[in-house]
Amino acid sequence: MTAATVPQYRTTAAEIAILNKPKRNAQWWLGKVGIIAGMAFIVIYCLLPFYWMVISAFRLPTMGQSTDFWPNPASLENFAAVFSPVNNFGRALLNSAIVSVSTTLLTLFFGIIGAYALARLRFWAKGLVLAVIIGCSMFPGITLLVPLLKMFSGYYPWFPNWLNTYQALIVPSLSFGLPLAVWNLTAFFRQLPVELEQAAMVDGCTPGQAFQKVILPLAAPGVFTTAILTFIAVWNEFLFALTFNQDKDMKTATVAMYQFTGSLGFNTPYGTIMAAGVLLTIPLLILVLFFQRRIVDGLTAGGVK
């Protein structure tokens, strides 16, 4: 065979490209358009009500119930009203932050060591402990609320009056925060290979050192995600906050927003309430947008492997 005959049968690069190109018939285009329409539907579905809240916050306080799709005229008066002395919302935000951060730190402290034991050690009651923890997270808050309200309101002589204190919110919040944290952290610790600790121990670490120097730094993203999820759960809490802290200076932001009477004396100050809602949601949205991948990982860690 000589070189002269070969070129007759050679397919050019352009022909290969044409052959490799996927067929774009009517069905393909229909599917493509369907997917784009579906995506648009999801985004609009999720964001439209939220958009309504935001634009209602930027209206004039007197136009809270306006149905224009654009604030006309736009104004920041609602945000000023939120922080007026009548509403005391700044203090409420501070209260929410104090309760959420303290609860998050406490749950992380207890959760990290507990979750490590659940993920790594073998002991006889493991199934029972896991079941108890998941059971606690499924618990209806109202069942805890009734005896706690009786206890915190000074009904029993042996218990101090805890109404309108931070601990009255932090302690009950542990009931759902701690199971959540343990659950997420256990899933994260399980993902780290056992060989890491074994290698550390071969190199002369005690199990405690192996945990501290090898596992904890590697689990930092998981710990951080758990912190965000716990923070959001406690920040959004309403039932305990509504029941235990009614005092003007001790309300959390969710309760304060719900109970706004408006600085201008209209029947329902929707504009001001929406402005407070936006302010309440913004810290969470910042967390969500920056750490969306981690949060999705954390949310799915329990259910899917």
Place this chain on the structure above:
Amino acid sequence: MAQIAAPVAAPKRRKNLLSDGQGTLAGILLSPTLLVLLVVVGIPIIMSVRESFFAIPSGVDENGRRFTEEKFVGFYNFTSIFANPEMVNAVWGPMNRLVNAFINTSVFTIVCVSLETVLGVAMALIMARAFRGRGLIRAAILVPWAIPTIVSAMMWKLIFDSAGVANKILGQTVLWLGDGPQSQWAVIIADVWKTAPFIGLLALAGLQTISTDVYEAARVDGANAWQQFTRITLPLVKPALVVAVLFRTLDTLRMFDLPYGLIGPNKYSVETMSMFAYQEARNLRYGPAAAYSIILFLYLVVIAYAFVALLGADVIGDDELKAVSAQRKRQRALNKAQRRSGGPGAATRPPKVRTTITSGESPT
């Protein structure tokens, strides 16, 4: 590779195949968590059960004063539902207030969770096919999840206002926030909006674990899109989906914030068990409040148990525990087989097979 099923000449004192000296450490590490849970969950529930047997008697004492002290009343708080019912007339006709709340709770749960599951799976299917803009969609889908429930309740209250934008779009004047079937729909719409994306997110994570080879094989075998969905997608997503639906069901059964914020307290058409018990506690009727919250708690336990037993929801998801229970099953089967064969050792128990379970690996 998961288990090394090799008989081991184990030391005599070892009683359990799981505890190889780590039990003490586990006890030390777990005791703070368990202690906290005992204090914040265990003790309150015991107090709650006790409280449900007490009530302030109605009527007056021998000095003509109203009773202010609680007395032990046995099951009165539970039986008074039938003996002297507080009748309300909401959507379901005249009936006891507790029964009404129970039906509301159940109906909300069934309708909301079904709608959320269908919508969530549909969203997950779309997201799984999206090549571009996945980040945008994921950010959008997290927005309803991140908004505090009470904020979303007030937001929907504005939308559903009689002069609000929902009525403007519909071109009618529906009194969504009144006290009737339409307010139930307002609650359902608001709840589905907030949580369908969450189910979508969990279902998407399940979808992404399915290998594309499976679909390719199905296509080669001539399966159409619907068959692929029902025979491949659904069964493979089911474990993740069942757990998500279980958590959503329990969440909806204890729903409080949304109807309370959107429609308000003491509106019987949307009053859930949690709301009713809360009102009772607020009126210092701790006994009945505790009784109703215990009924709700038992309802949750039954539903959770049904999910685990009937649908096989694997909420715990620990591979090691699964391996242990599989080993126990094998041991029982072995015992049975030996007894049936009637050999020389039939009367005595067969020797126990010891196994070592490797940690951290999946026993599949």
